[in-house]
Amino acid sequence: MELPSVGSPAVVEDEADHDAARPPYLHAMLAGGIGGTTGDMLMHSLDTVKTRQQGDPHMPPKYTSMGNTYYTILRQEGIARGLYGGVQPAFLGSFSGTVLFFGTYEWSKRWMIDMGIAPSVSYFTAGLFADLAAAPAYVPSEVLKTRLQLQGRHNNPYFNSGYNYRSTIDAARTIARTEGFGALFYGYKATLWRDLPFSALQFAFYEEERGLAKRFVGSNNIGLPLEILTAASAGGMAGVLTCPLDVVKTRIQTQHNDVPSSNASTQSSKASLSASTSKHSSHNPSNPLPKQNRPISTSSPSTALRNHGAVTLDTSSVITGLRIIYKTEGAAGWFRGVGPRLVWTSVQSGTMLVLYQTLLRWFEQHPLVGPKEDFV
Structure with missing residues (x-):
């Protein structure tokens, strides 16, 4: 493909685009932080699914389709501790992660x-x-969020995840005390992977799609419909x-060493690390329950299967x-949760990036810092 020569209208327009897309760093960081947090909060329930x-x-899994999972959690556990479990971390x-992300980007x-x-x-x-x-800002919060999402409500009678934290603070203290402070960074490599x-991929797709949209419209302001389309499609494809990689990350961050327990309904904090029973439906907590080990642990690598047929992922290697x-599960195992992930990343990215551009334009009209304060 023939490249435009220096000084040509295409190059001049491209350079103008680059200059126009250079807001002050404070504006970019605040717009990114607000946009990213809004998108994450909006889609938190689907992330729980x-x-x-x-x-x-x-095995077989309790949760199958996206709609069934959403309805089941909502009906059995409610919104606050069910669909929105782990929302505090x-x-x-x-917010902290997206502020750092957009500033660095x-x-x-x-x-x-x-x-x-x-x-x-x-x-x-x-x-x-x-x-x-x-990553250093959001990985510990991701560990807490993921475990609380998997757990649901405290003393959950409908689903046993192997965890039983009373709150975010209790989860952090319990993990640090029983597994060590480093456990808050479980899955750090997997999260980076x-x-x-x-x-x-998201920003490569987004910037290229937005460039195409600008050329199509003939303006830097491509309009809300194209803003949503470019942002959502970039996030969805990525x-x-x-x-x-997301499946592996989730399993590594929710893994723990199996600890024998004589009472599966123990309510102490150590019960969050104990093996317990499968609870696919409501039951009487006073009844004795068969013990079940978590299918994921931090012991040496193994491909052994539990007696209920779920794969053991005993490794921290992605x-x-x-x-x-x-x-053990085929290619389908790699894409468990791909439906909600597609929807989540599309809507989250669309919300984050559209708000990002909208807030940048607002900050341009109501500047928090002057143009001379932009340290490039």
């Missing part, structure tokens, strides 16, 4: 473009750098492509985890 499907230790991690993207690196490469690489910078390619899932 995805987590239940991916981390369900029962999700909120804190989302804008800085690294601008630096690479100024160094003469192709925009498409700059967008992709900036997404990687941004996620590396944000999922989020680095996701962010890179979400589907990285679903296998590659090994992918291999175990494929051997």
